Amino acid sequence: AQSVAQPEDQVNVAEGNPLTVKCTYSVSGNPYLFWYVQYPNRGLQFLLKYITGDNLVKGSYGFEAEFNKSQTSFHLKKPSALVSDSALYFCAVRERGSQGNLIFGKGTKLSVKP
C-alpha cells in the first residue's frame, strides 16, 4: 500500500537560516511526488513536484526538494527561511502509471521566528 510519512509534527527555524521539512514515501512502483503549503483557513497551494529527471526540483517561493530513490525521501528545502514561510506543509505521492489518488502525509507545521 502507498503511504507517506512526515516524521516531524513541527519544525522551528530562525529567519535567514536554511530549512528542511522531511518526507519519506512507500509505493510499489515509481512515484510522482508533490509538496503543498497551507496557510490558516485556506486551501492547499501547490509548491513543486517530482516527475522524472533531475533529482533536485525547484518550485515556488524559493523552495526546492530533493528526490532520493534509495532512501525513498523527498525532503523540502529552502536556503534562507522567511517569517512568511510559516505554514503547514504537506507531502503527497501517487504511483506512476496508476489511476490511484494522491496520498497525503499528515503535515508538518513550519514556524519561522524573526
Place this chain on the structure above:
Amino acid sequence: DGGITQSPKYLFRKEGQNVTLSCEQNLNHDAMYWYRQDPGQGLRLIYYSQIVNDFQKGDIAEGYSVSREKKESFPLTVTSAQKNPTAFYLCASSSPRDGYQPQHFGDGTRLSIL
C-alpha cells in the same frame, strides 16, 4: 482567473440536519475530490469523481453523499448519519489523464455543530 470556489466559508449544523457544501470549478478539470481535514490527521479522502455522473467512495465516505451532474460542480452533503462532522472540508480538482498533474484546491468550508 480559473479556480475552485467553495461555499459557504463557514457552516453550522443542527442535530439531525443534513447540510450541503458547494464546490464549483472553472478549470475544465474532469476529476474532482472532497477531503476532510482534522488537526494532526492530514487530509482524508471522502469521495471522488473522475467523470460526470460517476463517483467513488474514498476512505471515509460513511455519513456523506455526493452528486456529479455537471462537470463544474461536485456538491457534498453531510448527512445526519455523520456523527462527528466538525472539520474543515476541502474540494479539489485535477486532470486525471496526466497523473503527474497537481490537484488544485478551494479555500475550504469549516463546518461546526450548533
